[in-house]
Amino acid sequence: MSVPALEVRGLVKHYPGVKALDGVDLVVRRNEVLGLAGENGAGKSTLLKALVGLVAPDAGSIHVRGEPVRLRSVVDAADHGIGMVFQEQSLVPNLTAAENIVLGSEGPAVRRGVYRWEVMRRLAQEQLDKIGSRIDPLARTDSLSFADRQMVEIAKVLRIEERTQHPPVVILDEPTSVLEPKEIDTLFAQIRRLREFATVIFVSHRLDEVLDVCDRVTVLRGGRSVGEVATAGAVPRELHRMMIGSTGSDDHYHENAATTVVSEEPRLSVRGLSGATFRDISFDVARGEIVAIVGVHGSGREDVCRALFGAEPTTAGEIRMDGRTIELPSTRAACAAGIGYVPAERKIEGMVGPMSVAENMTLAKQRARLAGPFVAPRKQATLVDSWIRRLSIRTPGRDTPIQRLSGGNQQKVILARWLVAGDVRLLLLDHPTRGLDIGARSEVYRLMRELAATGVATVLLGDSLEEAIGMADRILVMTDGRVATEVACPNGGKPSPLDLVKEMV
Amino acid sequence: MTSEVVNAPRRQSRRGASFRDAGPPVALIVVFLVFAALSPQFRSLDNVANIVDAAAVLAVVTCGITFVLMMGSIDLSAAGVMGASALTVSLLVANNRNDNDFGLLGIAVAVLLGCAFGCLSGLALVLLKVPSFMATLGMSAVGLGVATLMFAGVQPNISDTMVKGLAIERFLGLSYLTWIAAGCVLVGWLVQRYTRLGRYAFAIGGAEEVLALSGVKVKPYKVAVFTLAGAFYGLAGVMVTSQLGAGLVQAGDGYDFSAITAAVVGGTLLTGGRGGIGHSAVGVLLVMVLTNGLVQVGVSPYWQGGVEGLIVVAAVAAAVIPQRRRNQVVK
Numbered sequence: 001m002s003v004p005a006l007e008v009r010g011l012v013k014h015y016p017g018v019k020a021l022d023g024v025d026l027v028v029r030r031n032e033v034l035g036l037a038g039e040n041g042a043g044k045s046t047l048l049k050a051l052v053g054l055v056a057p058d059a060g061s062i063h064v065r066g067e068p069v070r071l072r073s074v075v076d077a078a079d080h081g082i083g084m085v086f087q088e089q090s091l092v093p094n095l096t097a098a099e100n101i102v103l104g105s106e107g108p109a110v111r112r113g114v115y116r117w118e119v120m121r122r123l124a125q126e127q128l129d130k131i132g133s134r135i136d137p138l139a140r141t142d143s144l145s146f147a148d149r150q151m152v153e154i155a156k157v158l159r160i161e162e163r164t165q166h167p168p169v170v171i172l173d174e175p176t177s178v179l180e181p182k183e184i185d186t187l188f189a190q191i192r193r194l195r196e197f198a199t200v201i202f203v204s205h206r207l208d209e210v211l212d213v214c215d216r217v218t219v220l221r222g223g224r225s226v227g228e229v230a231t232a233g234a235v236p237r238e239l240h241r242m243m244i245g246s247t248g249s250d251d252h253y254h255e256n257a258a259t260t261v262v263s264e265e266p267r268l269s270v271r272g273l274s275g276a277t278f279r280d281i282s283f284d285v286a287r288g289e290i291v292a293i294v295g296v297h298g299s300g301r302e303d304v305c306r307a308l309f310g311a312e313p314t315t316a317g318e319i320r321m322d323g324r325t326i327e328l329p330s331t332r333a334a335c336a337a338g339i340g341y342v343p344a345e346r347k348i349e350g351m352v353g354p355m356s357v358a359e360n361m362t363l364a365k366q367r368a369r370l371a372g373p374f375v376a377p378r379k380q381a382t383l384v385d386s387w388i389r390r391l392s393i394r395t396p397g398r399d400t401p402i403q404r405l406s407g408g409n410q411q412k413v414i415l416a417r418w419l420v421a422g423d424v425r426l427l428l429l430d431h432p433t434r435g436l437d438i439g440a441r442s443e444v445y446r447l448m449r450e451l452a453a454t455g456v457a458t459v460l461l462g463d464s465l466e467e468a469i470g471m472a473d474r475i476l477v478m479t480d481g482r483v484a485t486e487v488a489c490p491n492g493g494k495p496s497p498l499d500l501v502k503e504m505v
Numbered sequence: 506m507t508s509e510v511v512n513a514p515r516r517q518s519r520r521g522a523s524f525r526d527a528g529p530p531v532a533l534i535v536v537f538l539v540f541a542a543l544s545p546q547f548r549s550l551d552n553v554a555n556i557v558d559a560a561a562v563l564a565v566v567t568c569g570i571t572f573v574l575m576m577g578s579i580d581l582s583a584a585g586v587m588g589a590s591a592l593t594v595s596l597l598v599a600n601n602r603n604d605n606d607f608g609l610l611g612i613a614v615a616v617l618l619g620c621a622f623g624c625l626s627g628l629a630l631v632l633l634k635v636p637s638f639m640a641t642l643g644m645s646a647v648g649l650g651v652a653t654l655m656f657a658g659v660q661p662n663i664s665d666t667m668v669k670g671l672a673i674e675r676f677l678g679l680s681y682l683t684w685i686a687a688g689c690v691l692v693g694w695l696v697q698r699y700t701r702l703g704r705y706a707f708a709i710g711g712a713e714e715v716l717a718l719s720g721v722k723v724k725p726y727k728v729a730v731f732t733l734a735g736a737f738y739g740l741a742g743v744m745v746t747s748q749l750g751a752g753l754v755q756a757g758d759g760y761d762f763s764a765i766t767a768a769v770v771g772g773t774l775l776t777g778g779r780g781g782i783g784h785s786a787v788g789v790l791l792v793m794v795l796t797n798g799l800v801q802v803g804v805s806p807y808w809q810g811g812v813e814g815l816i817v818v819a820a821v822a823a824a825v826i827p828q829r830r831r832n833q834v835v836k
Contacts, residue, residue: 075720090718094711094778099704104719106701113701156719 003066005030005199006051006082006169011060013046013223020046022223023060030167033191033200035214035231037207039243039464043223044203048173051201052077052084065166075104081164083157084171091141091149091156098124098137101156105163127155131190147183150175154190158198170194171201176209177297188213205297207236207501219243237498253470254442257449258491265323267457268426270308273317277303278481281317285426285457290448292460292468292489295478296504302344304478305430305461309341310334321425335364338425340418342432344461346407350414353403357395358384360402360413365421387416391447408440415447426457433463445471465497477503529772529784532820533791540798547801554678560793561686562744564786566757566764568693569623569737571785572703572730574768577710577777578630578637580731583738583764585648586622587757590615590742592655595752598665608667616739622648623735627728641731645761652754661752671747682744689737693782696733706730710777767792770820792817 008026012019021043028034038044049055051062053071061068064080071077077084091100101124102109109120117138124137133151141149160168172191176184191213194200204210210217211231219227219242227242266284273281278300285291293301306312308319310329319326321337334341343349351360361384362369369380384398391412395405402410411432418424429448433441448471452458462468468475475487477500485503487495541548566583573580596602597611605611622644629640663669671681697703705726708716716723738757745756765775771788773780795816799809 073720074718078720086718090715092708092711092715095704095708099708103708103716104721110701115699115701115704117699 002030004028004063005065005167006201007063007066008047008051009061009063011047011050011062012058013043013050013055014058019223021050021057021060024220024223025225026218028169028199028201029216031195031197031199032215033195033202033213035210035217036201036203036220037210037217037239037243038220042220042243044220045173046223047220048084048171048201048203051082051171064169078160079163081160081166081168082171083160083168084173085150085153085157085175087174087177091152093140093142095141096138097128097135097141097144097148097152100141100152101127101137101159103156105159124155127158128152130158131155131193145183147179147186150179150183150187151190154194161198167198169199169201171203173203174205174297175202176204176206184209207239211236211239236501240498240501253467254446254449255470255491257446257453258473267322267455268308268459269318269320269323271318271320273304273307273314273319275303275307275312275314278307278478281483283476283483283486285459287455287457288452289473290452290458290460290471291474291476292462292472293476293478294462294465294468294500294504298480299478299504300481301461301478302430305341305428305459308334308459309339309428311341338423339428340364340415340424340426341428342411342414342418342430344431344434346410346414346434347403351402351410354401356399357388357393357402357405357413358398361387361398361416361420364417365423368420383420387420391416392443406440408436408443411436411440411444412447415444419451424451424456426459427451429458429460431461431463433467441467465500469494469497469500475500479504528823529770529787529791529820533787533794536791536798537794540794540802544798544801544803547798550678552797552801556790556793556797558680558683559797560789561680561682562741562748563760563763563767563793564686564789565689565737565741565744566760567767567785567789568689568782569734569741570761570764571693571768571773571780571782572697572706573637573734574765574773574775575697575710575777575780576706576727576730577713577775578727578731579765579775580626580637580641580734581761582622582626582641582644582648582735583741583761584757584759585645585650585652586619586735586738587648587742587745587760588652588754589622589648589655590619590739591746591756592652592661592752592754593618594668594743595661595663595746596655598663598668600661600663600665600752602659602661606665608665611665612668612740612743615743616736619735619737619739619742620732621735623731623733623738624728626735627731630731631724631727637731649754652756656752656754663746663750663752668743668747669750671744682747685740685744689740690782690786693737697782702726702729702733707778707781710774710779712778763792766817770817791820 004027006028008024011021011024013021024043024047036044046055050057053073053076062071063069069080071080092103098120102120106120109116109123121137128135128137131151131154133155135144135148135151141152144152157170158168175187179187191200191202202210202214211234214231217229217231217239218225219239221243229239264286267287268285271282281304283291293304295301303312307314310331310333314329319329321339326333326337347353358380362380368383369375371379381398388395388398393409393412395409402413418427433444436444448458460468460471462471469489472489475489477484477487487500489495546552570580570583594611594615597605597607597614599606626641626644629635630637674681676684709723709726713723741760742756746752767788768780768785769775769788770791771780771784773784795813799812804812
């Protein structure tokens with residue numbers, strides 16, 4: 001075999017507190033479709049960003065056709081013939097498809113700053129013809145369907161061909177996540193066509209897709225490449241085993257501390273809940289029970305979680321807390337009913353970065369720190385300090401801005417927000433350990449167990465299947481906006497990830 | 506890039522977009538017909554010419570501000586830049602304070618001064634990272650300061666017949682200033698439609714990060730847009746001077762916010778990426794028809810300001826209602 005189109009050797013990238021890439025190796029052969037698989041946090045997106053010059057690696061090297069290169073920007077990467085179709089939203093919505101295709105390298109389509117629409121249309125049409133797309137180049141991008149927009153993106157990426165003599169490397173990052181099944185078929189046909197004149201790296205959460213369209217799959221775990229599979233004859237199960245790896249036998253999930261659930265009247269009871277992306281969701285959560293909801297990207301589980309907190313509109317259904325219906329679901333009503341929510345986007349939705357630990361901790365339950373209409377400084381200090389101690393939050397003090405804490409400690413403050421008033425009955429945890437290192441994860445798990453022991457019910461959207469299985473008493477599997485099945489998950493009788501994957505895809 | 510955020514599929518239908526765009530022109534026609542039905546004076550040809558003439562200066566200022574708003578920035582420097590430009594032109598053409606008589610050259614200098622102010626605003630934005638709100642507010646104060654220095658306590662009255670004539674002489678029933686304004690709208694439209702500057706201004710408001718990911722250097726375009734806007738304000742300062750026959754520090758008083766209002770009423774979003782010169786022209790006419798119409802149908806002048814304000818808020822509310830989402834943050 002000749003020199004590989006692209007080779008990565010020992011790439012390392014540190015982020016504060018996390019080692020995103022820990023010596024990744026990757027070989028991409030000419031004119032093949034290489035799949036990249038791995039769980040959240042396995043380092044896929046960091047690796048891709050390094051390949052298009054958006055992330056500067058700390059160590060290791062990238063070789064294009066055998067030559068070591070340093071990629072400082074997207075333009076640099078394009079000059080070396082590497083281009084990426086980003087996960088959605090990487091087109092300017094209010095420009096025409098043609099403008100998006102030639103954006104940044106208009107060439108003859110713009111002369112001395114003046115547009116020549118006809119030339120631009122022709123240039124764009126040439127690109128669209130390459131992939132056999134019939135989109136009108138002068139249509140506004142936001143009037144196109146998602147599938148069409150993706151075609152526009154591919155057409156745009158293929159313009160890198162004009163910058164290099166060699167066949168381009170096209171990276172597709174989660175291209176199927178917003179597509180309908182029929183659109184996915186079209187995309188796959190497209191990828192097979194691309195293969196004739198280009199090299200493709202394909203990333204998807206959905207293993208069946210990876211196996212379907214790729215020639216070979218490289219699996220990442222914990223920032224390293226842990227294996228390589230030729231797809232001919234392979235089954236999702238094998239891949240998944242590699243993605244998960246062997247689970248440590250230590251008590252990472254504090255399973256010994258798991259409480260036995262006494263069945264009585266459920267704490268949370270959801271009946272027929274429907275919204276834009278989910279339909280007819282019904283389930284119960286008992287006191288002290290941890291119920292995990294698992295599902296692939298697009299299964300609607302995030303929206304269900306937000307809907308329970310009143311942060312997502314619903315069209316039908318009922319939410320009851322301890323037998324009492326929550327009228328007019330809203331975040332305010334949810335708070336009043338004793339529901340706490342830890343959002344997935346910690347930095348955006350979870351905390352007010354420049355405000356102090358104390359402010360962030362008392363944000364939702366102001367009552368806990370007030371005397372009459374005023375903030376009672378001493379009351380607040382005692383309260384906040386006691387929670388800093390109880391959750392062993394490592395912070396210089398209660399007045400430190402929360403953004404200076406590590407991710408794990410920030411997350412504890414956000415959890416404490418729901419505990420300070422002592423009235424929390426249900427916690428909705430949306431990826432509570434996202435971006436945390438192992439030690440911090442373990443502490444969050446310990447906290448979840450402690451809270452469950454006091455009778456708090458928990459709905460968990462895990463960062464990984466492992467986490468869901470490790471923590472939950474019961475697991476709901478969601479596909480396409482519905483609960484596909486419910487799996488008991490008691491200590492000693494845990495299902496295997498593979499059992500769940502079967503239900504998910 | 507930390508766009509791990511999962512963007513929920515939000516599809517904009519084509520119909521929705523055109524429906525939104527049709528709002529302001531329809532409103533303009535409806536408001537016009539209502540006033541025309543109510544008042545015979547309003548529908549007289551003379552009055553219609555009056556409305557259009559009165560819109561001239563606002564139209565030019567709005568042309569400039571539209572490009573800035575399309576980018577998602579804001580520009581509050583119009584009043585200051587217009588003041589400085591008014592004093593500059595009145596001291597450079599024939600006037601009672603000095604012996605200058607530069608004619609057209611004087612006008613050109615005033616416009617270039619506007620460009621310089623705009624350029625400074627833009628540079629403060631991209632180099633010093635001062636938000637456009639503050640950068641242009643500061644620049645407005647600087648403009649007024651420069652104007653005050655030039656004013657020096659004695660009002661320059663102009664005697665240049667060419668400059669004065671712009672406001673007085675008519676062509677096809679409309680003043681020359683109106684034709685200048687129409688020219689500005691046309692130039693603005695061409696820039697917006699056929700130049701990289703105009704299209705990129707639009708794109709910056711739509712998705713600035715995408716431009717960066719495509720290897721476009723955004724900063725020079727931002728500075729250029731503010732510079733272009735400054736040129737329009739400079740010209741507007743000259744136009745006001747022609748109307749008043751004198752150079753006044755307050756030449757641009759109120760035009761900054763009127764122009765933003767007109768642009769927004771016309772359908773240009775303050776968050777950028779939507780609207781344009783055509784929208785703004787409609788917005789200007791809508792505001793002027795409203796002002797004139799309220800007088801013609803006999804609304805007491807004491808009520809006028811308040812009524813106008815309410816109508817503007819209602820118009821904007823109607824425009825954004827279809828786009829409201831739950832828990833959306835509005836600032």
